[in-house]
Amino acid sequence: QVQVVQSGAEEKKPGASVKVSCKASGYTFTHHAVHWVRQAPGQGLEWMGWLNTGNGNTRYSQRFQDRVTITRDTSANTAYMELISLRFEDTAVYYCARRDGRTLDSWGQGTLVTVSS
Amino acid sequence: QSALTQPASVSGSPGQSITISCAGSSSDVGAYNFVSWYQQHPGKAPKLIIYDVTYRPSGVSNRFSGSKSGNTASLTISGLQAEDEADYYCGSYTSSNTDVFGTGTMVTVL
Numbered sequence: 001q002v003q004v005v006q007s008g009a010e011e012k013k014p015g016a017s018v019k020v021s022c023k024a025s026g027y028t029f030t031h032h033a034v035h036w037v038r039q040a041p042g043q044g045l046e047w048m049g050w051l052n053t054g055n056g057n058t059r060y061s062q063r064f065q066d067r068v069t070i071t072r073d074t075s076a077n078t079a080y081m082e083l084i085s086l087r088f089e090d091t092a093v094y095y096c097a098r099r100d101g102r103t104l105d106s107w108g109q110g111t112l113v114t115v116s117s
Numbered sequence: 118q119s120a121l122t123q124p125a126s127v128s129g130s131p132g133q134s135i136t137i138s139c140a141g142s143s144s145d146v147g148a149y150n151f152v153s154w155y156q157q158h159p160g161k162a163p164k165l166i167i168y169d170v171t172y173r174p175s176g177v178s179n180r181f182s183g184s185k186s187g188n189t190a191s192l193t194i195s196g197l198q199a200e201d202e203a204d205y206y207c208g209s210y211t212s213s214n215t216d217v218f219g220t221g222t223m224v225t226v227l
Contacts, residue, residue, distance in 0.1 A: 035216065037163075044120070044221035045155070045163065045206050059214050061118065095162060102151035102210045103168035110162055 002026040004098055006108040012115055017084040020111045022096035029077040030054045033099040036070060036081045039110075040092040050099065051079055086115045121146065121207055121219035128225040134195040137222045139207035140188060145217055147188035151210035154183055154192045158203045167192060194224070202226045 007021040022034060036048040049060035051070040058070050064083070072079045079096060094111045097104035122140040129135040139146065139154075146152055150170045155163035165174055167183040170190060180195045190209075194201055207219035 037218070044204075045157075045208075045218040046120075047208075047216045047218055050216070061215060097163075101169065102149070103153040103165060104155075104163075104208070104216075105165050105168070105174065107162040107164070 002098065002106045004096060004106050004108040006094075006096060006111045009112040010114070012086050012113065013117055014086055014088060014115055016086050016115075017082060018086060018113050019080055019082040020094050020096075020113070022079045022081070022108055024077045024079070024098065027098075029072075030074055034070070034072070034079040035097050035099055035104055036068075037095045037097060037104075038092040039095070040089070043092075046092075048081070048094075053079065083113075086113075088115050091115045118145075118211060118213065118215060118217045121209060121217060123205075123207060123219040123222045125220070126223045126225065128227055129194075129197045130227045131197055131199065133197050134193060135197060135224065137192045137194075137205055137207075137224070139190040139192070139209075139219045141190070141209055141217075142188055144213070145188075145209040145211040146185065146190050146207075148212050149210055150185065152183070152185060152190040153208045154181075155206045155208065156203050157206065163206065197226055199226050 003025045030053045035050040069082045096108045098106040152170045154167035157163045170185045171183045182193045205222045
């Protein structure tokens, strides 16, 4: 069955960077794009960007364009999201999700990133 | 890209029907039939319940249904049950080859 498993919680200082992983199983990794979404405490879902797992092309939200990089390792069936220059307001749960057609049908369990001094 | 607009909260009694709206623009909701709805219980990851405006994934109750008119999509929950109490988000593909989510709606079962 399709599974998407993310890396564990991270605590970072302002100005640092974080890299979250997203490992897929149960399907052909390069046949489905991966999206990244975040959710700040008590807030709604915010779309960050997506990765074409086949050719590595990416598309980012303008809000994160300058600070986010999404990559993949096809040999490991894993996608990565790196966010740099962290601020307090980047504290959030970060989700990856598999895209099927134009919908996000399988989500990871979420990774809490806490930015604290 | 601005977030799609949803009511902050909707409530209903068990057995009733409720409808959640999702207002977008001609660049997202109105442009394609690629609107999805997600259900999120506290502390859990979102779960897909409607895709491509009207389709339900396997295993999702037929009490959930979706529709769209112009730039506004809607999710209807019929026969409201206690387990339906959750946050609901719409999402849409956009003409910029990006995605956008709605502001989210808290559903309360009275």
